[in-house]
Amino acid sequence: MRHIISILMENEAGALSRVAGLFSARGYNIESLTVAPTEDETLSRMTIVTRGSDEIIEQINKQLNKLIEVVAVMDLSEGEHLERELMLVKVRAEGAAREEIKRMADIFRGRIIDVSNHTYTIELTGSGTKLDSFLQAIDRSLILETVRTGASGIGRGDRILKL
Amino acid sequence: MELTGAEIAIRCLQEEGVEYVFGYPGGAVLFIYDALFNQEKVKHILVRHEQAAVHAADGYARSTDKVGVALVTSGPGVTNAVTGIATAYMDSIPMVVISGQVPTSYIGEDAFQEVDTVGITRPCVKHNFLVKDVNDIAITIKKAFYLAKSGRPGPVLVDIPKDISLAKARFEYPQSVAIRSYNPVLKAEAGALKQAVHLLLEAKRPMIYTGGGVILSEAAKPLAELVRLLGFPCTSTLMGLGGYPETDKQFLGMLGMHGTLEANMAMQDCDVLLAVGARFDDRVIGNVKHFGSVPRKIIHIDIDPASISKRVQVDVPLVGDVAHVLQDMLAVLKASKHKPDTAALAPWWKQIEEWRSRNSLSFKNSLEVIKPQYVVQKLYEITHGEAFVTSDVGQHQMWAAQHYKFDQPRRWINSGGLGTMGFGLPAAMGVQLAHPGATVACVTGEGSIQMNIQELSTCKQFRLPIKIIALNNRYLGMVRQWQEFFHGNRYAESYMDALPDFVKLAEAYGHVGIRVDKPSDVEGALKEAFARKDDLVFLDFRTDPTENVFPMVPGGKGLSDVLMAEDI
Numbered sequence: 001m002r003h004i005i006s007i008l009m010e011n012e013a014g015a016l017s018r019v020a021g022l023f024s025a026r027g028y029n030i031e032s033l034t035v036a037p038t039e040d041e042t043l044s045r046m047t048i049v050t051r052g053s054d055e056i057i058e059q060i061n062k063q064l065n066k067l068i069e070v071v072a073v074m075d076l077s078e079g080e081h082l083e084r085e086l087m088l089v090k091v092r093a094e095g096a097a098r099e100e101i102k103r104m105a106d107i108f109r110g111r112i113i114d115v116s117n118h119t120y121t122i123e124l125t126g127s128g129t130k131l132d133s134f135l136q137a138i139d140r141s142l143i144l145e146t147v148r149t150g151a152s153g154i155g156r157g158d159r160i161l162k163l
Numbered sequence: 164m165e166l167t168g169a170e171i172a173i174r175c176l177q178e179e180g181v182e183y184v185f186g187y188p189g190g191a192v193l194f195i196y197d198a199l200f201n202q203e204k205v206k207h208i209l210v211r212h213e214q215a216a217v218h219a220a221d222g223y224a225r226s227t228d229k230v231g232v233a234l235v236t237s238g239p240g241v242t243n244a245v246t247g248i249a250t251a252y253m254d255s256i257p258m259v260v261i262s263g264q265v266p267t268s269y270i271g272e273d274a275f276q277e278v279d280t281v282g283i284t285r286p287c288v289k290h291n292f293l294v295k296d297v298n299d300i301a302i303t304i305k306k307a308f309y310l311a312k313s314g315r316p317g318p319v320l321v322d323i324p325k326d327i328s329l330a331k332a333r334f335e336y337p338q339s340v341a342i343r344s345y346n347p348v349l350k351a352e353a354g355a356l357k358q359a360v361h362l363l364l365e366a367k368r369p370m371i372y373t374g375g376g377v378i379l380s381e382a383a384k385p386l387a388e389l390v391r392l393l394g395f396p397c398t399s400t401l402m403g404l405g406g407y408p409e410t411d412k413q414f415l416g417m418l419g420m421h422g423t424l425e426a427n428m429a430m431q432d433c434d435v436l437l438a439v440g441a442r443f444d445d446r447v448i449g450n451v452k453h454f455g456s457v458p459r460k461i462i463h464i465d466i467d468p469a470s471i472s473k474r475v476q477v478d479v480p481l482v483g484d485v486a487h488v489l490q491d492m493l494a495v496l497k498a499s500k501h502k503p504d505t506a507a508l509a510p511w512w513k514q515i516e517e518w519r520s521r522n523s524l525s526f527k528n529s530l531e532v533i534k535p536q537y538v539v540q541k542l543y544e545i546t547h548g549e550a551f552v553t554s555d556v557g558q559h560q561m562w563a564a565q566h567y568k569f570d571q572p573r574r575w576i577n578s579g580g581l582g583t584m585g586f587g588l589p590a591a592m593g594v595q596l597a598h599p600g601a602t603v604a605c606v607t608g609e610g611s612i613q614m615n616i617q618e619l620s621t622c623k624q625f626r627l628p629i630k631i632i633a634l635n636n637r638y639l640g641m642v643r644q645w646q647e648f649f650h651g652n653r654y655a656e657s658y659m660d661a662l663p664d665f666v667k668l669a670e671a672y673g674h675v676g677i678r679v680d681k682p683s684d685v686e687g688a689l690k691e692a693f694a695r696k697d698d699l700v701f702l703d704f705r706t707d708p709t710e711n712v713f714p715m716v717p718g719g720k721g722l723s724d725v726l727m728a729e730d731i
Contacts, residue, residue: 010344014281014293025286055472062469068290068310071344163343 002031003057004076004083004153006161007046010069011037018067019046028052028060032085032150043071043163047083047153072161080156086123087131088113090145093120097142108134119144127151168297169194169328170201172261175304177204178336181232183223183596184208185216189236190276191263194328208596208625211617213240215589217247217260218615222590224256225576226551227597228381230311231258237265237325238276241283246583248318249287253580254402255379257316259307260288266326267295280322289317297330305340314347315467316379347466351481351488359437359462359479360495366435367507369395372418375402375579376440376465376485383407383572385489386439392496393503396515398426400441402579405569410548415515416524419447420716421561424523424725425515427714431457431722432514438463438477440485442470444580445718451475453721464488523714523727524565533682535559535634535706538689539566542604542632545689550602551576551594555587555611558640561712563606585614588631592618595627602630602693609635609659609703619672622699630692631701633665636708644711648726669701676701 009015016035023030031049038045050060057075064073076083089110093101098120105112105122108130114121124134128151135143155161166174172195176184185208188196199207210216213235220231231251235244241262251258265274281293290310292303300323307319363369371393377386383406390397390413397407398418407414416423418430430436430448436459441447448454451474463470463477464485471480481488526536539562542550552567553576554560560577569575576594578586591605612633622629642657666676675698679688685704692700713728 014285017282018285021285055476059469059473066467066469068342068345 001053001057002049002051002077004081004151005048005050005060005064006074006076006153007048007064007070008038008072008161008163009044009046010071011042011044012069015044015069016046018069019048019064022063022067023050026059026063028056034150034152040163047151049151071163074155074161076153076155079159081153081159082156083127083151083153084125085128085131085151086125086149088147089122089124089135089143091120091122091138092118092142092144094118097139101138101142104134104138108137110134164333165331166334167194167198167328168300168323168330168332169198171297171300171332171334172304172323172328173198173202173205174334175301175336176232177202179230179304179308181205181230184232184234185210185219185223185593186234187213187216187236187240189240189263191237191265191325192234192240192328194325195234195261195263195323207234208592208621210589210621212615213243214247214585215592215615215618215621217244217258218250218586218589219593220258221247221251221256222553222576222593223597224258224593225590226573226594228573230308231256231593233258233260235260236263236276237280238278241278241280245284245287248284248320250578250581250583250586251318252287252289254375254578255316256318257311258318259304259311260318260320262320262322263328264293264322264324267324268326270324280320284320287318288320291320291322293322294324294327297327297332300327300332301334301336302340305337306342309340310342310345314345348482349484349487350491351464351483355479355481356488356491356495359481360492360499362435362460362462362479363393363437363496364499364501364503366395367504368432368434368511369393369437370429370433370435371395371397371437371439372430372441373397373403373406373439374400374441377403377406378572380440380466380485381572382440382486382489385486385493389489389493389496392493394505394508395503396429396512398422398430400447400579401564401577403441404564404575405572408570409568410570415519417564418722420449420718421565421712421714422716424521424714424727425518427716427722427725428518429515434459436461438465439489440465442473443475448475448722449716449724450719450721453724456721521727523725526710526728528682529707530682532707533679533685533704535562535636535704535710536566537682538632538634538685538704538706539563539606541686541689542606543567545686545693546602546604550574550604551598553577553587553591553594553603553605555607555614556582556584557608557611558636558644558710558712559606559608559611559634562634584611587611588615588618588629591629592621592625592627595629596625604630604632606632606634608640609633609637609662609665610639616668619669619674619699623673626697627699628695628697629699631699633701633703634706635662635665635703636706636710637662638708641712647711648717665701665703669699674699674701676703678703678705680705
């Protein structure tokens with residue numbers, strides 16, 4: 001099953017490699033991983049999307065907690081949560097397609113953030129499936145480049161991961 | 164007054180009460196060696212290879228309940244140390260390794276003797292640090308000792324670049340240290356404890372399975388009290404031997420791949436299992452599906468939550484320090500109105516005695532050729548079961564574990580998790596230094612001993628009167644045994660041709676060597692060796708090259724699929 005795990009960790013050099021190393025050493029898979037410092041500059045917040053049986057997810061949680069630099073771990077998928085991913089897509093935008101892509105971006109609430117004679121660069125935020133749907137909705141041959149951040153997650157309401 | 168980083172590092176070791184540092188100098192640690200030279204509190208033991216430095220620190224730690232300390236230089240110093248660090252990590256041994264690093268301005272430039280030490284050691288340490296500011300040395304070393312010893316112990320590495328060891332700072336050793344993300348739990352949850360005691364008192368076919376955690380947490384006393392109070396059978400892993408007196412009637416011997424029939428059968432057939440500081444590893448429970456095919460309730464005491472339900476689902480987890488949890492368990496047990504079900508225990512013990520009567524460790528002794536088991540039995544007799552015994556890895560290790568009966572903790576010193584050949588001799592050095600007057604024997608094979616044979620030179624320099632018991636069968640015995648059982652007798656590269664004359668070799672290093680070819684000479688040779696209190700004696704026992712270790716649970720099989728000597 002897919003799980004989205006939030007980690008609060010010391011904002012120190014090498015902390016990321018401990019987490020990444022743990023996943024590769026123990027054969028856990030990482031679908032996506034995002035990390036950046038929080039409002040408290042001594043802490044970083046990481047979101048990992050992974051897949052595994054209940055036993056494996058339990059081990060992932062325990063093994064993450066065992067890392068000295070990890071301050072707190074929360075499996076967001078155990079409760080109500082929100083997740084968002086940012087994607088930038090550069091597409092060929094010429095002739096009739098130029099109008100069509102603009103319309104499609106509007107439908108998906110994307111924003112065109114860069115324009116050239118031949119291209120648009122579209123910014124799109126949402127769940128992973130929404131981003132997938134957008135890519136399927138536009139003519140594949142027009143896609144020049146995509147870059148995605150991977151999911152960032154947060155609990156709903158009073159579910160808070162904070163020190 | 165300001166001190167150099169190197170001086171600060173040594174002052175920290177003094178503050179931690181470090182008696183011995185095992186190490187080898189080199190470019191990146193020259194300032195640290197200079198600081199060592201200028202003081203007398205911390206003694207340095209110069210080894211002949213960095214792997215041995217770490218194993219010696221490890222042996223010191225295992226035999227004392229103190230933190231072992233090793234000091235190595237950058238690059239090859241560190242890479243040589245890695246096997247030792249991984250050995251300590253797998254067996255949860257408290258250790259601090261200080262390594263030199265190239266100057267900070269050179270890091271990342273592929274400098275001479277540069278290696279990414281923090282990166283290379285990351286998967287085999289509890290934690291590691293690269294110190295980038297001389298002001299951080301003291302707090303980092305304080306943290307290193309705290310991390311190494313607390314919670315589930317393990318090796319911690321502190322990497323100090325050369326310029327940092329030269330830079331100056333004020334020295335003040337922190338009295339205490341707190342790490343906000345690290346709070347090991349000592350006491351188990353009260354509700355779970357009650358549930359555990361309830362299960363134990365209801366048990367019809369109970370079993371107590373103990374491991375290295377008993378030794379690490381100094382829990383031998385409460386364990387013995389609990390086992391006797393309950394009247395249950397008790398077994399131990401390779402790592403836990405000595406945690407419960409082996410000569411006691413309630414002890415069923417070691418379990419696992421080469422465990423006794425009674426220990427393995429009772430482990431498999433029990434209805435309530437109390438696991439104490441043990442981790443259900445593959446060499447202990449064999450095939451995990453086969454083990455899980457029998458319904459039983461499992462109570463698991465471990466300080467590391469990640470060890471619980473890792474391979475085997477546990478019914479009652481007790482996360483905490485083994486000694487604390489056992490003491491609390493005893494209190495709950497004594498307060499309970501109920502007593503163990505003795506009516507149910509009687510037939511269970513009867514069944515166990517039936518298994519025990521098959522005498523699964525028996526072997527056919529010989530008048531012509533020395534049987535390795537016989538040597539270990541004689542070693543046990545002559546040392547009155549009180550020696551510190553280190554071992555290497557292979558058949559000799561299993562025979563030592565099976566036939567030397569350890570009644571006290573910290574007497575049996577071996578590499579259980581990583582299975583590191585070459586561990587025995589350097590570990591014995593650490594043990595002998597920690598216990599200067601004690602009898603220290605290193606049971607080894609002609610394969611393993613050659614993996615750190617150069618340490619005979621260290622033993623000479625520091626006058627370490629270790630007794631090396633080499634069970635020399637001219638084969639990599641355990642490899643040969645597997646090839647015989649599972650690879651159609653094709654002995655690929657398991658024969659040790661062109662062996663050195665170990666007697667002459669021992670003499671070349673300035674020690675005493677004795678070669679023993681006949682069974683009738685075994686006892687006399689051992690007596691002579693142990694009578695030489697001040698000498699290292701290398702006993703080269705020419706043992707039966709065809710002897711195998713029994714009983715055996717073949718890899719991937721279940722605990723009740725035991726191969727006995729008579730089956731072959």
